[in-house]
Amino acid sequence: MPGPSEGRRGRAWWTWARRGPRAGWPRRIAIAVALIVVVPVLAAAVALRVAYTGDIEDGTRTRGMDAVWMGHAWVDGRKDDADLAAFARRVKSTGIKDLYVHAGPLEHDGTLPEGRYPAAARLIAAVHRTMPGVRVDAWLGDVLATESPEGLRLAGAATRDAVVASARQVLDAGFDGVHFDLEPLHSGDQDFLHLLDRLHALTGARGVPLSVAAAQIDPLPSLHAAAGALTGHPKWWSQAYFGQVARRVDQVAVMSYDTAMPLESLYGGYVAQQTALALAATPRTTELLMGLPFYREEDMSHHGYAETPAAAIHGVRLALGRNDVHRKRFGVGLYVDFAATDSDWAAYRKGWGAAQD
Numbered sequence: 001m002p003g004p005s006e007g008r009r010g011r012a013w014w015t016w017a018r019r020g021p022r023a024g025w026p027r028r029i030a031i032a033v034a035l036i037v038v039v040p041v042l043a044a045a046v047a048l049r050v051a052y053t054g055d056i057e058d059g060t061r062t063r064g065m066d067a068v069w070m071g072h073a074w075v076d077g078r079k080d081d082a083d084l085a086a087f088a089r090r091v092k093s094t095g096i097k098d099l100y101v102h103a104g105p106l107e108h109d110g111t112l113p114e115g116r117y118p119a120a121a122r123l124i125a126a127v128h129r130t131m132p133g134v135r136v137d138a139w140l141g142d143v144l145a146t147e148s149p150e151g152l153r154l155a156g157a158a159t160r161d162a163v164v165a166s167a168r169q170v171l172d173a174g175f176d177g178v179h180f181d182l183e184p185l186h187s188g189d190q191d192f193l194h195l196l197d198r199l200h201a202l203t204g205a206r207g208v209p210l211s212v213a214a215a216q217i218d219p220l221p222s223l224h225a226a227a228g229a230l231t232g233h234p235k236w237w238s239q240a241y242f243g244q245v246a247r248r249v250d251q252v253a254v255m256s257y258d259t260a261m262p263l264e265s266l267y268g269g270y271v272a273q274q275t276a277l278a279l280a281a282t283p284r285t286t287e288l289l290m291g292l293p294f295y296r297e298e299d300m301s302h303h304g305y306a307e308t309p310a311a312a313i314h315g316v317r318l319a320l321g322r323n324d325v326h327r328k329r330f331g332v333g334l335y336v337d338f339a340a341t342d343s344d345w346a347a348y349r350k351g352w353g354a355a356q357d
Contacts, residue, residue, distance in 0.1 A: 044219075048261075048269030052314070057321025062095030062353050065287055065331035067211075067253065068294075069139065071338040072102040075117040081126060087337070088130050090345060094353040095331060096134065098211070098251070099127065100179040103138040103170055108152045110162030112140065112169055124174045137211060138170035141181035146189075147232060152182065154191035164198050171206055178203060179253075181213035187224045187237040196248040203250070211251035213291075216259070217242050217277040219270070243281035252286060253333040254278050256312065257293035258301045264311045271315030279324045287329040290316050292348065295339035309334075309344050313351035 068091070073079045103117040117138075124136045140163075145151035153159055167178045178199070185192055196212070203210040218224050218236045228234030237245075246252045256274045261267035275290050282288040292312045296304035316332060324330075332352055334340065 045266060048266045048273065050269070051272040052265045052269035052311075052318065054318055054322070056314075056317050057325050059325050060317040060320045062332075063328055063330055064095045065097050065289070065329060066095040066333065066353055067098035067100055067251075067289055067331065068096060068334040069100045069336040070102065071336065072116075073338065074101050074123050075103055075120045077119045079119075079123075084123070084126050084130065091131075094349060096353070097331070098135050098137055098177070098179075098209075100137050100139040100211070100333075101175075103175070104140040104142065106140055106142040106152060106163065106166060108142065108145075108150070110152060110159040110166060112166035114169065114173075117170075117173065120170075121174055124176070135176035135209070137177035137179045137209070138167075138173075138175040139179045139181065140166060140170070141183070141213075144182050144185060146184050146186055154182070154189065154195060160191070160195045160198065163195060164202060167199055167202055171203070171208060175208075177209040177211060177250075179211040179213070179251075183213075183215075184233060185215065186228070186234050187215070187218075187241045193244060193248060196245065200248055200250075209250040209287075211253065211287075212245060212249050214242060214245060214252050214254050216254060216256060216274055217281065219273055219277075239277055239281045242278065243283075246282040246286045246288070249286060251289065252278075252282060253289040254291055255335070256291045257307055257335065259307065260301050260303070261306050262303060264306050264308055267306045267308070268311035268315040268318075271312045272319040273315075275316050275319035276323050279319065279327065279330075284327065284329060287331065288327075289331045289333040291333045291335050294334045294336055294341075294344045294348075296341075309347040310351055313347065317352070 074083075101120075101123065103120065104112060106112050120138075127134055127136050143151040145153045152163075170178060180199070182192070196210070200210050215235065215237045217239050222238070224234040224236040224238060227236065242252075254274060256271050259267060259270050261270055271290065278288055278290065290312070292309045293302075293304075293307045294309060298304055313332070320327065320330065332348070334344075334348060
């Protein structure tokens with residue numbers, strides 16, 4: 001006869017044999033799901049943290065091709081000559097070359113009312129006079145009807161005609177180039193590529209730059225497709241599509257912010273990764289800019305304590321040194337002037353943007 005403890009073990013085994021496997025499956029499934037989710041996340045975090053380590057190479061500073069997104073107040077009359085003089089002092093001896101001045105938004109049919117930028121001529125003349133060599137580009141954009149019924153529809157030929165006409169309109173008004181930011185733009189959108197072909201023909205004939213704001217690149221293969229299937233918002237572009245866009249423009253600016261990264265080191269590593277991916281996909285004839293966050297927000301997609309200009313600049317410099325330290329057509333884009341703080345500008349100047357120290 002078995003002893004008392006053996007009996008208990010026997011009864012326990014018999015109980016498990018009758019119901020244990022069935023009762024244990026939910027727990028096993030939960031553990032498996034947790035491993036499937038947690039392990040890749042931890043591996044990705046480690047990879048980003050590693051990407052943020054290493055020595056900064058010499059020569060990874062401004063090439064004089066940086067840009068700043070600027071609010072609508074510069075062209076609607078709210079900003080004056082004193083504001084411009086203060087801004088000129090702010091960016092003196094840095095690498096700022098392009099001012100993306102908000103002249104839109106476009107109407108959903110692609111048109112642009114001329115009354116949206118009444119002070120543009122005065123601003124352009126003042127910039128040319130006080131900041132020689134700096135370009136004033138019309139920043140045009142709109143919400144696309146890709147994830148909601150409202151918005152601009154690039155599939156319509158008449159809409160694309162109107163967008164080209166709007167670009168011609170701002171160039172006739174004296175702007176030095178055109179910068180487009182159309183969101184949310186899904187990876188693989190062929191209508192956008194057709195539009196860029198036409199826009200580039202226009203800007204090329206005028207001898208002015210065509211610039212676009214670009215989505216981030218898949219950090220993992222086909223992540224945009226997976227995100228689209230799960231959430232309806234394929235946040236990233238494939239690297240191949242990014243390259244197709246970059247080959248059709250003179251300048252592409254990656255919106256390398258709103259990453260949901262919870263730590264400064266992970267954000268910096270993510271920017272390093274994005275910079276490496278963008279460098280590989282961008283032809284050397286196209287200017288590549290990596291966007292820096294000059295604003296603070298706290299929500300699911302952006303943590304201001306983590307997404308700092310200093311971390312982004314460090315990541316940019318690491319990637320540039322590792323992948324293409326001699327790339328000439330390269331810079332950073334600062335988003336956005338009206339939310340920037342003194343510390344943001346100081347981080348830019350100290351880490352990247354000062355032409356002379």
